[in-house]
Amino acid sequence: xxxxxxxxxxxxxxxxxxxxxxxxxxxxxxxxxxMGLVTVQGPNGLRLEPHWERVAIAVGLVFLGRLALxxxxxxxxxxxTRTQIPPRVEATxxxxxxxxxxxxxxxxxALPFLPGVERYTVDLAILVLTYVxxxxxxxxxxxxxxxxxxxxxxxxxxxxxxxxxLAQHFGLSFxxxxxxxxxxxxxWGVLLGFPVLRLRGDYLAxxxxxxxxxxxxxxxNWYWFTGGPNGIGGxxxxxxxxxxxxxxxxxxxxxxGLKFSPLHRIIFLYYLILALALITNFVTIRLRRLPIGRAxxxxxxxxxACRSLGVNTVNTKLTAFALGAMFAGFAGSFFATRxxxxxxESFVFMESAMILAIVVLGGMGSQIGVAIAAVAMIGGFxxxxxxxxxxxxxxGAVMVGIMVWRPRGLVSSRTPSxxxxxxxxxxxSLVQEGHG
Amino acid sequence: MEYFAQQLINGVTLGSIYxxxxxxxxxxxxxxxxxxxxxxxxxxxxxxxxxxxYLALAALGVAFAPLALLIVLVVAMALTALYGWTVxxxxxxxxxxxxxxxxxxxxxxxxxxxxxxxxxxQGARVKPLPxxxxxxxxxxEGGGGFVVNISNVQVIIVLTTIVSMIAFWLIVTRTSFGRAxxxxxxxxxxAALLGVDVDRTISLTFVMGAALASVAGLMYLLxxxxxxxxxxxxxxxxxxxxxxxxxxxxxxxAMLGGLLIGLIETxxxxxFSVEYKDVAAFSILVIVLxxxxxxxxxxxxxxxx
Numbered sequence: 224x225x226x227x228x229x230x231x232x233x234x235x236x237x238x239x240x241x242x243x244x245x246x247x248x249x250x251x252x253x254x255x256x257x258m259g260l261v262t263v264q265g266p267n268g269l270r271l272e273p274h275w276e277r278v279a280i281a282v283g284l285v286f287l288g289r290l291a292l293x294x295x296x297x298x299x300x301x302x303x304t305r306t307q308i309p310p311r312v313e314a315t316x317x318x319x320x321x322x323x324x325x326x327x328x329x330x331x332x333a334l335p336f337l338p339g340v341e342r343y344t345v346d347l348a349i350l351v352l353t354y355v356x357x358x359x360x361x362x363x364x365x366x367x368x369x370x371x372x373x374x375x376x377x378x379x380x381x382x383x384x385x386x387x388x389l390a391q392h393f394g395l396s397f398x399x400x401x402x403x404x405x406x407x408x409x410x411w412g413v414l415l416g417f418p419v420l421r422l423r424g425d426y427l428a429x430x431x432x433x434x435x436x437x438x439x440x441x442x443x444n445w446y447w448f449t450g451g452p453n454g455i456g457g458x459x460x461x462x463x464x465x466x467x468x469x470x471x472x473x474x475x476x477x478x479x480g481l482k483f484s485p486l487h488r489i490i491f492l493y494y495l496i497l498a499l500a501l502i503t504n505f506v507t508i509r510l511r512r513l514p515i516g517r518a519x520x521x522x523x524x525x526x527x528a529c530r531s532l533g534v535n536t537v538n539t540k541l542t543a544f545a546l547g548a549m550f551a552g553f554a555g556s557f558f559a560t561r562x563x564x565x566x567x568e569s570f571v572f573m574e575s576a577m578i579l580a581i582v583v584l585g586g587m588g589s590q591i592g593v594a595i596a597a598v599a600m601i602g603g604f605x606x607x608x609x610x611x612x613x614x615x616x617x618x619g620a621v622m623v624g625i626m627v628w629r630p631r632g633l634v635s636s637r638t639p640s641x642x643x644x645x646x647x648x649x650x651x652s653l654v655q656e657g658h659g
Numbered sequence: 660m661e662y663f664a665q666q667l668i669n670g671v672t673l674g675s676i677y678x679x680x681x682x683x684x685x686x687x688x689x690x691x692x693x694x695x696x697x698x699x700x701x702x703x704x705x706x707x708x709x710x711x712x713y714l715a716l717a718a719l720g721v722a723f724a725p726l727a728l729l730i731v732l733v734v735a736m737a738l739t740a741l742y743g744w745t746v747x748x749x750x751x752x753x754x755x756x757x758x759x760x761x762x763x764x765x766x767x768x769x770x771x772x773x774x775x776x777x778x779x780x781q782g783a784r785v786k787p788l789p790x791x792x793x794x795x796x797x798x799x800e801g802g803g804g805f806v807v808n809i810s811n812v813q814v815i816i817v818l819t820t821i822v823s824m825i826a827f828w829l830i831v832t833r834t835s836f837g838r839a840x841x842x843x844x845x846x847x848x849x850a851a852l853l854g855v856d857v858d859r860t861i862s863l864t865f866v867m868g869a870a871l872a873s874v875a876g877l878m879y880l881l882x883x884x885x886x887x888x889x890x891x892x893x894x895x896x897x898x899x900x901x902x903x904x905x906x907x908x909x910x911x912x913a914m915l916g917g918l919l920i921g922l923i924e925t926x927x928x929x930x931f932s933v934e935y936k937d938v939a940a941f942s943i944l945v946i947v948l949x950x951x952x953x954x955x956x957x958x959x960x961x962x963x964x
Contacts, residue, residue, distance in 0.1 A: 261781060440935065622765070
């Protein structure tokens with residue numbers, strides 16, 4: 224908006240006012256037709272219904288918001304005062320950061336038994352943890368190997384349908400299906416990864432998106448196998464080492480001499496997903512230190528250098544796809560057993576976008592960042608459930624806002640797995656995460 | 660044979676619409692090197708704006724259809740261009756020079772925002788519009804057999820596409836703005852050193868892409884007679900497929916790719932199955948990218964060390 228600044232700036236306030244006025248004019252142009260004239264179905268076809276009050280509110284908000292920003296953060300004399308964190312504070316933060324993960328895990332373990340925690344909270348925590356797990360799984364592909372995958376939800380769907388179909392047709396239990404679902408999803412990861420080995424960057428992104436959509440459309444139309452849009456219902460619930468969560472004498476409660484409560488199963492599911500997510504995290508952290516993990520990160524930084532140094536890029540990429548897909552498969556079969564019902568509607572592109580957003584907004588190299596982003600996004604999403612459509616608007620706006628404000632995500636420091644003499648974090652902008 | 664000819668005509672019509680959207684993708688990719696994920700939703704916004712302007716004109720009593728359509732076209736193009744400009748200004752410009760994923764995520768956020776903004780502002784219901792242009796331009800005299808129709812709407816769509824393509828082509832090849840744009844596409848740093856205002860050029864590129872998308876939006880509205888807030892997503896992906904198929908960065912390629920995708924989709928629905936028409940289009944995308952990564956008319960991308 225700098226080109227609209229007056230030639231002789233009379234006063235900063237006038238300039239800010241003028242700037243805000245121009246912004247408001249643009250907002251008026253944007254909002255007047257779209258928000259002011261609403262198409263309504265009348266008795267003889269569509270007609271327009273004026274709603275100018277909405278335009279007035281929107282334009283007023285834009286004007287005041289811009290004016291406030293102009294007078295505070297975007298003041299011309301504000302300069303580039305990038306707040307440097309003083310070293311002492313930073314050291315304290317780093318010390319706190321070291322404690323953050325163990326405390327968070329301890330809190331997560333204790334959560335169902337904390338006072339004041341109800342069924343709803345545990346349900347929400349299960350949902351959040353599912354996304355944490357998906358985020359960590361996708362982080363292997365995007366954060367470590369640097370392969371941008373926009374169709375991750377396809378593997379989630381493969382896992383969910385694998386469990387649902389195996390359980391329905393062969394009567395296999397959850398514990399048998401869980402590894403099978405992971406293996407099947409990994410197999411699909413390799414299958415879909417193979418054709419895209421040569422692709423990089425945005426091309427890879429769009430092809431993975433296409434794969435995701437293809438799988439969803441097939442699930443939607445393959446009636447006799449997947450039930451089409453009706454989905455699959457009556458998926459068996461998981462058992463506690465063969466003990467069902469039923470009120471009968473063979474149930475979990477009776478065996479352990481507890482009073483039956485439907486909460487037992489919820490809590491069991493909670494610990495199940497917590498364990499699965501922690502396994503994902505643990506495997507990822509360990510893999511980073513193994514040759515394959517180093518190869519992923521090297522591949523992310525420079526594929527040509529990798530190839531010339533003898534790294535097998537085909538295997539490296541395929542293992543990344545396969546492992547990422549495997550964790551999505553685990554999460555998918557967990558999702559199926561928790562819901563008891565699945566349909567293609569749960570596996571739309573929005574889910575992929577959401578998982579990717581969690582990974583990127585959290586800061587891709589940081590496991591903690593991904594977890595924080597999942598808690599903030601899914602928790603925030605649930606918190607504003609009453610606002611239905613508005614929360615999606617806010618969701619989109621927040622995604623844009625965080626990217627503009629912190630393109631490297633909330634936690635923007637990275638810890639290299641190899642270091643010389645002293646281990647220290649580096650800035651996220653020094654690595655090529657999500658590069659290609 | 661008649662059936663095939665009819666499908667060919669339908670395919671070309673659909674392909675024209677895809678081609679117009681694809682140009683927006685290919686131009687932006689050429690100049691900024693990012694997938695403008697929100698472009699499909701700009702197309703949707705264009706369709707809605709065209710609908711609103713048309714209804715406003717009808718309420719004002721402009722009954723003469725050609726005049727009304729012309730006004731709708733111009734006003735919708737201007738308003739959609741404003742949307743395109745704003746989207747670039749808010750979501751992409753601050754991220755220029757940032758790492759590669761940032762603009763893509765920002766674009767996905769913008770797409771979600773636009774979709775839900777239109778849904779809240781205009782309601783989630785499908786908006787049906789009674790046919791504005793009726794009648795047939797040409798019909799084959801089939802003696803009891805299959806009659807091949809070319810409707811007036813189809814003629815208008817193809818003609819409008821050709822006219823806007825020619826106008827657009829002249830802008831890119833003959834004007835100083837077009838020269839600046841091509842210069843930025845090749846090397847934006849060098850262009851900036853030689854006095855080209857890169858930011859302004861990129862803004863104008865988004866404006867032109869949005870204007871063409873709104874033309875496509877109006878054509879879509881005339882052809883199908885419905886619009887809802889979700890049409891942008893699928894149309895956007897298919898148009899992107901078209902841009903990739905034709906060779907991303909190449910303007911004739913985008914048009915060619917659009918036509919091909921339109922034909923493939925129509926013929927697939929006609930001879931195989933309607934349910935899997937999107938799968939056909941996406942499979943084409945995958946196959947092309949694997950065997951012909953630079954598209955039909957694109958330049959191969961050279962990877963430098």
